[in-house]
Amino acid sequence: MSAVTPSSSSENRSITDDAVFPHFKWGQTKEKVFVTIAVRNLDRESVRLSFEEDRLRFSAVDSGGKVYELDLELAQDVLAADCKWEQMQRKDRWGDAVMATLTKVFPVPWAMVAVNQARYRQVIDRDWSRDDEKLDAIEEDGFFEEHAA
Numbered sequence: 001m002s003a004v005t006p007s008s009s010s011e012n013r014s015i016t017d018d019a020v021f022p023h024f025k026w027g028q029t030k031e032k033v034f035v036t037i038a039v040r041n042l043d044r045e046s047v048r049l050s051f052e053e054d055r056l057r058f059s060a061v062d063s064g065g066k067v068y069e070l071d072l073e074l075a076q077d078v079l080a081a082d083c084k085w086e087q088m089q090r091k092d093r094w095g096d097a098v099m100a101t102l103t104k105v106f107p108v109p110w111a112m113v114a115v116n117q118a119r120y121r122q123v124i125d126r127d128w129s130r131d132d133e134k135l136d137a138i139e140e141d142g143f144f145e146e147h148a149a
Contacts, residue, residue, distance in 0.1 A: 057071050
């Protein structure tokens with residue numbers, strides 16, 4: 001399998017030539033990030049998820065054999081050993097859902113889930129139902145303003 005270079009014609013393409021990005025949404029609390037990935041007619045036995053301190057990887061196929069892959073370089077680090085995933089019983093609007101629960105290294109709000117989030121603009125949504133509405137907005141660090149020469 002050869003790598004795909006992102007371009008306007010391959011915006012919805014994934015890592016390999018025969019794979020596409022699945023739809024996904026994300027929400028957060030102070031300590032956790034929730035990423036729900038959905039594929040129509042998901043072959044539940046094909047689901048693979050793995051976690052690294054700066055990455056979430058997902059791969060699966062649908063009942064027709066179409067390959068879905070997601071390799072998210074996370075905006076901030078997570079505790080990979082504490083991350084987990086589960087297949088949801090209820091379908092999402094985009095299909096059968098898998099939810100990954102990521103444990104943040106630093107309990108602060110994330111402005112975005114992925115380093116290159118624009119790459120996924122066709123398939124990403126915010127999961128407001130899993131967002132903690134009490135989570136403070138991200139504030140700029142005032143250290144440099146306060147200590148300017």
